[in-house]
Amino acid sequence: MSVPSEPSSAAEGAVADRDTHRPGHPLARYVLRRIGVSALLVLGVTLVTFVLTNLVPGDTVAANLGQQAAEDPTIVAAYRAHYGLDKPLPEQYLTYLGNLLRGDLGESQQTHRSVVADLSAAVPATLEIAIGAIVLSILVGVGLGVVAAVRRGHLTDSALRLVSLVGISVPTFWLAMVAFYVFSYQLDIAPGSGRLSPATTAPPDVTGLYTVDSLLAGQWVTFGDAVAHLMLPTLVLTLYTVGLLTRFTRSAVLEVLDQDYVRSARAKGLPGRTVLVRYVLRAALVPILTVVGLAFGALLSGTVLVEQIFSWPGMGSYAYQAASHLDLPGVMGVGLVVGVIYVVINLVVDLLYGAIDPRVRVT
């Protein structure tokens, strides 16, 4: 993509001309534009969470104060003033944005703690499951998808299709319950609910990820316990995304397998593995990446349901408690964090596109 210093032909001159008119390296421009779009999306996310949570017909006062307190006008007025509910909506939104810039998400009406403090405990808990699940899903799902595509029409392909279709059909919350019942309750192979066994104390808080923190502190027993607790929820979440990734990897790889250049590579005698990795998989990577981004969103959705079953103190549980108590700052906080995580994932996917496929950068 470098601009030729001495254009030798009219066509190259035109390209150079167009490039010099816009400042900066094309890749830098691409990165900057994607970041700009993502920043706008984040602003939109704050607006959506704010509007959604404030257009609610539900009565937040009744949901958070006892019945007796809700009947006392002075208590209600004090409550509304405390949480700024007596101000006009646009003003509430601007206040919210201003506080947001200072890293303040308000105070949860449910826990009476700052939402930031609540979330900084909940987010790592969820990420610990979600990261494990997405890594496992990519390894297994992409692998199975490639196998299915290469064995197109064979028994393996049909079997994998069945497995992936079942994978995306299983209700996550039900699978979580059955897995918990069988492996933890009946067979007693897996530990009970929560992030650690009751007897184990949490490792010193550095990242909030118990596995990492226990390793940093050299607490091997705690590490083993944390990993054991992570196993079931992670595996349950993985099934759906494995199904998703297998299906899409298969079709993405199939599309590339039919291309002329793949046939040429084969015809000139390159070994099958080289063709598959260097020619096919590389080209199929862009559509696969898109789906990985989407799969991560599906994972975050799944955690809401899975965390209920495993009493996992993550974002899903927090979102559920905040939503069912109409705790507006809590709901907005979760919506914002989850939305931002999602936007960042998609930004990373877009940037990886640009790195993999030079054509993307030009447009």
Added chain:
Amino acid sequence: MSTVVSADPLRSSGLRARFRKRIPQAWRTPLGVTGAAVAALWILVAVLGPVLWPYGPLAQDFPRLEAPSGAHWFGTDELGRDVFTRVLAGAQVTVPLALLLVGLSVVVGGVLGLAAGFFGRWVDETVMRLTDLVMAFPIVILAMVVAAALGASLVNAVLAALVVSWPAYARVTRGLVVGVRTADYVLADRLLGFSALRSLRTDIVPMVVGPVLILATLDIGTATLLLSGLSFLGLGAKPPTAEWGSMVSTAVQNFDSWWLGVFPGLAILTVVMAFNFLGDALRDAVDPRTAGVLGKAETR
């Protein structure tokens, strides 16, 4: 049947041809046929309703938490109700609502997508940025917030799910419309004096309907999962309604009685699987290019 075939080849081939005509070719794969059969079975269960129920779904007439037996195939629940009856009755709740949700999403997303693709400019920008915004959230979390805000009820669960599910249709429809909008035959008709509305109706909508309907079939399973998930969280069906998701959630509180949760979960699984098998068979049959478009939209 086989004797008829050998006795009169002409007649049998006619029969077979007619038989084939009636079942779309796309669905005639093992998965497609299985999916169609199971889906038809569940729709039948929903339509027949009380005719099939051995007991009343709300009748608390039996000993509590009894394991499955001859009298109660799926056991009884924590209030002494027959679980088998409640699973059958659940088909009347979840299946129609999932179909309704998909239908509404097709209409809302389709109309907005048509408008965006056909009129372009600011209409397009507005609609597409809206889809961006909705899609910036994982669906269950956004649906959960909306459902909680509207108040827990089945209708509100459908509305909440609609909020998160229309953008997929809007995007696919817009993509298809943009693809044909400047096609020669459309422009020719416009030059002949077709109004925008007539052009939409006669030239564009027919090109869009097929792929969107396939996407809708693929989406019924997802819709079922979403709605039962909301009910599981207590944001959809209210007790004592026999709804599969909320039945699973009461099962969590009665862990020893495995039958409370296993059977409603299997009901959800079979419904979702049936529609996913059907959708997959359909997708295989369509043009590979549309399959790509659908694939991207389906996962959201």
